[in-house]
Amino acid sequence: MATVASRQTTEDDITNAVVKSIQGTPDARLREIMTSLVKHLHAFAKDVQLTEAEWFEAVKFLTATGQKCDNIRQEFILLSDTLGLSMVVDLISHRKQAGATESTVFGPFHREGAPRFPAGGDMGTADTKGTPLVIAGRVLDTAGKPIAGAELDVWQSNSEGFYDSQLDTRDTLQMRGKYTTDADGRYVILTRRPVKYPIPTDGPVGAMLNATKRHPIRPAHVHFVVAAQGYDPVTTHIFDYDDPQLREGDTVFGVKESLIVKFHEHAAGDAAAAKGAKVNGPFLTADFDFVLQAAK
Amino acid sequence: MATVASRQTTEDDITNAVVKSIQGTPDARLREIMTSLVKHLHAFAKDVQLTEAEWFEAVKFLTATGQKCDNIRQEFILLSDTLGLSMVVDLISHRKQAGATESTVFGPFHREGAPRFPAGGDMGTADTKGTPLVIAGRVLDTAGKPIAGAELDVWQSNSEGFYDSQLDTRDTLQMRGKYTTDADGRYVILTRRPVKYPIPTDGPVGAMLNATKRHPIRPAHVHFVVAAQGYDPVTTHIFDYDDPQLREGDTVFGVKESLIVKFHEHAAGDAAAAKGAKVNGPFLTADFDFVLQAAK
Numbered sequence: 001m002a003t004v005a006s007r008q009t010t011e012d013d014i015t016n017a018v019v020k021s022i023q024g025t026p027d028a029r030l031r032e033i034m035t036s037l038v039k040h041l042h043a044f045a046k047d048v049q050l051t052e053a054e055w056f057e058a059v060k061f062l063t064a065t066g067q068k069c070d071n072i073r074q075e076f077i078l079l080s081d082t083l084g085l086s087m088v089v090d091l092i093s094h095r096k097q098a099g100a101t102e103s104t105v106f107g108p109f110h111r112e113g114a115p116r117f118p119a120g121g122d123m124g125t126a127d128t129k130g131t132p133l134v135i136a137g138r139v140l141d142t143a144g145k146p147i148a149g150a151e152l153d154v155w156q157s158n159s160e161g162f163y164d165s166q167l168d169t170r171d172t173l174q175m176r177g178k179y180t181t182d183a184d185g186r187y188v189i190l191t192r193r194p195v196k197y198p199i200p201t202d203g204p205v206g207a208m209l210n211a212t213k214r215h216p217i218r219p220a221h222v223h224f225v226v227a228a229q230g231y232d233p234v235t236t237h238i239f240d241y242d243d244p245q246l247r248e249g250d251t252v253f254g255v256k257e258s259l260i261v262k263f264h265e266h267a268a269g270d271a272a273a274a275k276g277a278k279v280n281g282p283f284l285t286a287d288f289d290f291v292l293q294a295a296k
Numbered sequence: 297m298a299t300v301a302s303r304q305t306t307e308d309d310i311t312n313a314v315v316k317s318i319q320g321t322p323d324a325r326l327r328e329i330m331t332s333l334v335k336h337l338h339a340f341a342k343d344v345q346l347t348e349a350e351w352f353e354a355v356k357f358l359t360a361t362g363q364k365c366d367n368i369r370q371e372f373i374l375l376s377d378t379l380g381l382s383m384v385v386d387l388i389s390h391r392k393q394a395g396a397t398e399s400t401v402f403g404p405f406h407r408e409g410a411p412r413f414p415a416g417g418d419m420g421t422a423d424t425k426g427t428p429l430v431i432a433g434r435v436l437d438t439a440g441k442p443i444a445g446a447e448l449d450v451w452q453s454n455s456e457g458f459y460d461s462q463l464d465t466r467d468t469l470q471m472r473g474k475y476t477t478d479a480d481g482r483y484v485i486l487t488r489r490p491v492k493y494p495i496p497t498d499g500p501v502g503a504m505l506n507a508t509k510r511h512p513i514r515p516a517h518v519h520f521v522v523a524a525q526g527y528d529p530v531t532t533h534i535f536d537y538d539d540p541q542l543r544e545g546d547t548v549f550g551v552k553e554s555l556i557v558k559f560h561e562h563a564a565g566d567a568a569a570a571k572g573a574k575v576n577g578p579f580l581t582a583d584f585d586f587v588l589q590a591a592k
Binding site: 009010011014015017018021022024025026027030031032033034036037038040041042043044045046047048049050051052054055059062063064065066067069074076077080083084085086087088089090091092093102211212213214249253256257 | 323329332339
C-alpha cells in the first residue's frame with residue numbers, strides 16, 4: 001500500500017526473483033543455461049552500473065543487428081565472431097586430442113551445394129586474376145593412419161577478398177568445392193591464393209569495430225570442413241604464413257599457430273609439385289595433413 | 297607452421313585477446329562497458345559449456361527477436377523486461393531518497409502525443425465497458441511541499457487488457473493523457489479500471505516464456521511519467537491492490553510494495569469522492585501522492 005513504509009526493492013532482489021521464476025523449466029539443460037544467463041546479464045549491468053540511456057542504445061544496437069540479417073547475411077554470427085564468443089564456443093566444443101587438427105570459426109560464408117571435384121580439380125576457375133594454389137596432403141587419424149573416403153568441403157574468398165555471396169553474381173557458387181581422399185588418404189585441391197579481407201562493415205558490427213578502434217580484417221585463409229565416417233569432423237582454416245596481417249591480428253580471433261602454412265612458389269610446368277593438378281603458369285603449393293580424432 | 301608442435305589455444309587466451317583488442321577504444325566509458333561485456337559473455341559460455349548447437353539456437357533466437365521489432369513492437373525491450381534486466385537497470389539508475397516514489401519499468405507501450413486534459417478530464421472515453429476510476433492526489437517534494445505545474449503522462453491498457461497500439465484502430469491514441477498539477481500540487485485523472493493482461497506472446501519472448509513454464513501476465517496497473525522542473529522525473533506504475541495476479545507475480549518483475557494502491561468503491565453521484573471528475577454511475581477512486589526528489 002502506498003501509505004505503508006516498506007523497504008525499497010534492490011537489484012539483487014530482482015536477480016533472485018528472475019532465477020526463481022525459471023526453476024520450473026522442464027528441460028534441465030535449458031534451466032541451467034537460463035539461470036547462468038540471467039546471473040551474468042544482471043552482473044554485467046551491475047558491474048558497469050549501466051544507465052537507462054546506455055541500455056536503450058544496446059536495445060537499438062541488437063534490434064539493428066537482427067534487422068541486418070537476411071538469407072545471405074548473418075550479423076549476429078558476425079557479432080559473436082568479433083566479440084570472440086564464437087572462438088570460445090569452438091574451443092569448448094572441440095577439445096582435441098594431442099595431434100588432432102585444431103578447429104576454428106565456421107564463419108558466415110559457408111553455403112550448401114558446392115560442386116564435387118576429382119583430385120586436382122579446379123575450384124577457382126571463376127577467379128581469373130588469382131595465383132594458382134595447389135593444396136595437398138592427407139587426412140589421417142591420430143595414430144597416423146590414412147583415412148580413405150574422407151570429404152573436404154572447401155570455401156574461400158576470391159583474390160579480391162570477396163566471397164561469391166558478396167558479388168553481383170551471388171546466385172552462382174564460386175570458389176567452393178568438395179574433394180574426397182583416395183585409398184592412401186590423399187587429397188589434391190586446385191584453387192587460387194586467398195587474400196586478407198574486411199568482414200562486412202556496413203552494419204552494426206562495423207559500427208562497433210569503428211567505435212572500439214578495431215580493424216575489420218581477417219588474414220588470408222581457406223575454409224575447410226573435413227569429415228569421415230567414424231571420426232569427429234573438423235571445421236577449420238589454413239592461413240597463409242606470408243600474409244603480414246597475421247601479425248596485425250584477426251578481427252574474429254580465429255588464428256591458431258598450428259593452422260599457419262607456408263605457401264611454396266613453383267615455376268610453370270613443375271609437374272611434380274602440381275601433383276596432377278592442371279596448372280597454367282607459375283603457381284604455389286601448400287602442404288597440409290588433417291588429423292581427425294575418432295568419434296566418441 | 298603446421299609442422300611445428302605448438303601449445304593449443306585455450307578459451308582463456310581468446311578472452312584475453314578480445315579484451316586487449318578493445319583497450320584502444322577512445323571513449324573510456326564504452327571501453328569499460330565492452331570489457332565487462334566480453335568477460336561476462338565469455339564467462340557465461342564457459343560456465344555452462346555452451347555447445348555449438350546451443351550457440352546457433354541463440355543466434356537464431358536473437359535474430360528473430362530483432363526481426364519481430366517494428367514501429368509499434370519492440371521485442372528486445374520485452375526480452376529485457378522478461379529477463380529482469382530492465383528492472384535491474386531501473387534500480388541502478390533511480391536510487392531514491394527515502395520517501396521518493398519508487399520507479400518501475402517503462403515498458404514498450406508508451407507513445408508520444410497523448411492529449412492534454414484539465415483536472416478531472418476523462419482519458420478513458422474509448423473504453424465503454426470499463427469501470428470509471430478517479431486517480432487523484434498530489435505531487436510533492438521529499439520535504440512534503442506541493443509541486444505546482446508538475447506534468448503527469450499517463451497510459452494504460454483498456455478494460456480488456458489491450459493497449460491502443462494492439463487494436464485495429466492502432467493509429468488512434470486511446471487510454472492516454474497528460475495532466476498538470478494545480479497550485480496545491482493536486483491532480484485528478486478520470487480513466488477506467490485497468491486489468492491484468494498478457495504481454496505479446498506471438499514472438500520469440502513468448503516462446504522463451506513457454507519453454508521456461510513462465511506465465512506472460514502483468515498485474516493490473518496504470519503507467520505514469522511524472523516530471524517537474526528542478527526534479528528527477530519518475531517512471532512508475534500504480535498497481536491495483538485487489539488484483540489476485542499480484543500474488544502470482546509480474547512477468548516483468550515490476551511490482552514494488554510501495555506502488556500497490558487500494559481502489560475504493562463509490563455509489564453513483566458521490567460528488568465528493570469524484571473530486572470534480574464527471575463520472576456516470578458507480579465508480580472507483582485511488583489516492584496516490586507522487587514524491588519527486590530534487591534534480592542533482
